[in-house]
Amino acid sequence: MPEQAEFTGPVAGTREVSGTGWSLRDQSPIPKLLVYEDFESDGLVRGHLGVAFGASTTAPDGVLVCGVRPGEWLLLGERSGSVPPASGAVTVDLTHGLAMFRLTGPAARHVLAAVCSIDIAEAMLPNGAVCGASVARLACTLARDDVAGEHSYLILSQRSAGRYLFEALGDAGGSRT
Amino acid sequence: MLLVPCPNCGPRNSADLTLVGESEPRPDPAATTPVEWRSYLYEEDNPAGWTRETWYCRLGCGRFFVTERHRAENRFRNPPLGPSGEPPGRT
Numbered sequence: 001m002p003e004q005a006e007f008t009g010p011v012a013g014t015r016e017v018s019g020t021g022w023s024l025r026d027q028s029p030i031p032k033l034l035v036y037e038d039f040e041s042d043g044l045v046r047g048h049l050g051v052a053f054g055a056s057t058t059a060p061d062g063v064l065v066c067g068v069r070p071g072e073w074l075l076l077g078e079r080s081g082s083v084p085p086a087s088g089a090v091t092v093d094l095t096h097g098l099a100m101f102r103l104t105g106p107a108a109r110h111v112l113a114a115v116c117s118i119d120i121a122e123a124m125l126p127n128g129a130v131c132g133a134s135v136a137r138l139a140c141t142l143a144r145d146d147v148a149g150e151h152s153y154l155i156l157s158q159r160s161a162g163r164y165l166f167e168a169l170g171d172a173g174g175s176r177t
Numbered sequence: 178m179l180l181v182p183c184p185n186c187g188p189r190n191s192a193d194l195t196l197v198g199e200s201e202p203r204p205d206p207a208a209t210t211p212v213e214w215r216s217y218l219y220e221e222d223n224p225a226g227w228t229r230e231t232w233y234c235r236l237g238c239g240r241f242f243v244t245e246r247h248r249a250e251n252r253f254r255n256p257p258l259g260p261s262g263e264p265p266g267r268t
C-alpha cells in the first residue's frame with residue numbers, strides 16, 4: 001500500500017500573501033467536520049453544540065463550532081471532547097473537501113467587500129457571525145473570527161476552487177489597499 | 178436590485194437565490210394525466226399581480242421557502258417566519 005501523502009492546502013508554493021493592513025493564509029489542512037442534525041433529533045444536536053444557524057462559538061477544546069445552515073454545523077479544529085452525540089447527528093469529514101483561508105487585518109473588511117455579495121459591515125457581520133455568501137462568484141461560507149481584537153474572516157469554498165479563490169482574494173487586496 | 182426575504186438569512190439580493198416557480202399543491206400521482214403533470218411541472222399562471230412562489234436560497238442557507246410576490250411591482254408580502262418565529266431581519 002502506497003504511503004499516504006501529507007495533506008496540504010490547495011495552494012501550491014506560497015501559502016500566505018499580505019499587503020497593507022491585511023494578510024491571507026491558507027489554513028485548509030485544519031480538520032473540518034460537518035455535522036447534520038437528524039430531523040427527528042428534536043434539537044438535541046443544536047443543544048449540544050450550543051449555536052444556531054448564523055452564529056459560532058469556541059468549544060472548550062478550542063474547536064470553532066459554526067452554524068453554517070439550519071441544522072448543519074462545521075467544526076473547525078482538532079477535536080478532543082466535542083464530538084456530538086451519536087443519536088440524531090450525522091457527521092462527514094470535509095477536511096479534504098473544503099479549502100479554508102483566513103483573511104486578517106484592519107483592511108481585511110475592504111479586501112473581502114471587493115469580492116463579496118453581501119453587506120459585511122459591523123452591524124451585519126459582527127465577530128462570531130457566520131453566513132453563506134458569494135465570494136469571487138463562488139458559493140462560500142464566511143465566519144467572522146477576530147484574532148486578538150483584529151478583524152479576521154474564515155472563508156471556505158469547495159477545495160477544487162481553492163487556488164482560484166486564494167488568488168482572487170489576493171488580487172482584491174492588491175487593488176484595494 | 179430585488180431583495181428577497183429569506184426566513185433564515187434575512188433580505189438577500191435575488192442573485193443569491195433561485196426562483197423555483199409558482200407554488201401550487203402537488204397533484205395526486207395516481208389520479209393525474211400526463212398533460213396535468215406537465216402543466217404542474219412546467220407551466221405558470223404568471224399573473225400581473227400577487228402570486229405564491231417557491232424560492233431556493235442558493236448562496237445563503239440552502240433552504241427552500243414560499244413567499245408572495247407581486248409580479249408587476251416586484252413587491253413581497255407575507256414572508257415566512259424565521260426559526261425564532263420572527264420575520265426575516267438579519268444580513
Ligand SMILES: [Zn+2]
Nearest residue numbers: 186234237238
Ligand atoms: Zn437563506
